[in-house]
Amino acid sequence: MAFPPAARARGLERSVDKIANEATQSVRIRPVIGPEADLDAGAIARIYNHYIVHTAISFEEEPVSTEHMAQRIAGVLSSSLPWLVAEQQERIVGYAYAGKWKGRYAYRHSVETSVYLDPAFVGRRIGTQLYLALLDRLLERSIHVAIGGIALPNEASIALHERVGFVKVAHFREVGYKFGRWIDVGYWQRVL
Numbered sequence: 129m130a131f132p133p134a135a136r137a138r139g140l141e142r143s144v145d146k147i148a149n150e151a152t153q154s155v156r157i158r159p160v161i162g163p164e165a166d167l168d169a170g171a172i173a174r175i176y177n178h179y180i181v182h183t184a185i186s187f188e189e190e191p192v193s194t195e196h197m198a199q200r201i202a203g204v205l206s207s208s209l210p211w212l213v214a215e216q217q218e219r220i221v222g223y224a225y226a227g228k229w230k231g232r233y234a235y236r237h238s239v240e241t242s243v244y245l246d247p248a249f250v251g252r253r254i255g256t257q258l259y260l261a262l263l264d265r266l267l268e269r270s271i272h273v274a275i276g277g278i279a280l281p282n283e284a285s286i287a288l289h290e291r292v293g294f295v296k297v298a299h300f301r302e303v304g305y306k307f308g309r310w311i312d313v314g315y316w317q318r319v320l
Contacts, residue, residue, distance in 0.1 A: 155221070155254055157261045160201055160211040168213055169198035171220035175246050184306045185279050201225075209239060210265040214254050221249040224258040226266055229275055237272040243288065250284065259292045267320050274320060279304060280312040289316040 160168050177191040192200075204211050204225050211225040222245035229238040241262060243255050266274055276294055278285045286296075294316035302310035 154216065155257055156215045157212055157257060158215065159265075160213055160223075161205070165201050165205065165211075166198050168220060168223075169201055170194040172201070172213070172223050173197040175220070175223065175244050178247055179244060184304070184309075184311050185282060185285070187279065187304045187306060187311075189306065203227075208269065210262060210269075212258060212261055212265070214245075214249075214258050216249070216254075221246045222254050222258055224255075224262040226262060226271070226274065229273075237270065238275060239266060239271050239273070240275050240277065241266075242276075255288050256291055259288065263292065263318070263320065272320055274318045276316045278314050278316065280314050286314075286316075289318075292318070294318040 160172075173192050173194050173196075176186065176197070179186045180188045180191055201211055204227055207228060209226045209228070212223060213220045214222040214224075222243065224241065224243040226239040226241050229235050229240050241259070243258050243262070245255050245258075263274060274294070276285075276289050278289065280299075295318070296314055297317050298315040300313045300315075303313050304311040
């Protein structure tokens with residue numbers, strides 16, 4: 129049974145509240161906007177570069193500069209899509225954003241989502257809080273489908289996506305090559 133958008137939005141609000149209450153420490157989630165975007169870019173690049181250098185989670189192979197990250201953020205924001213950060217004691221400890229799924233106009237109600245956490249803050253449900261806040265912002269923008277790509281294996285990311293209502297819809301074998309090995313990618317989606 130499909131729920132009307134208002135009911136779905138209320139359900140997301142209740143989910144965000146429940147997860148926030150379970151968090152062990154206070155986390156503030158805010159949008160990246162205006163002049164703060166350039167200031168946030170350095171912290172966001174620092175978090176992302178860890179995953180580029182040390183993991184196969186990102187298929188990029190060279191660290192991203194603060195300036196380049198600022199350009200990426202500006203590109204997302206210019207598409208009227210959200211970019212959020214999680215702060216704890218005024219330190220950015222994670223981020224989430226949505227980008228266009230495909231360029232063709234008929235795809236305009238579908239987005240690809242990403243969530244990254246400072247490795248020191250993994251396992252504290254901050255990713256869940258970020259993801260639920262992102263989904264709430266997407267509902268406000270009449271986005272219909274959120275899609276998350278996951279380099280496999282990655283049990284933590286799978287658990288995060290499924291915790292917030294995503295289901296696996298695709299599995300591509302050996303489509304990435306990093307650190308001398310072939311990597312599979314799975315896709316999870318959530319109809320909002």
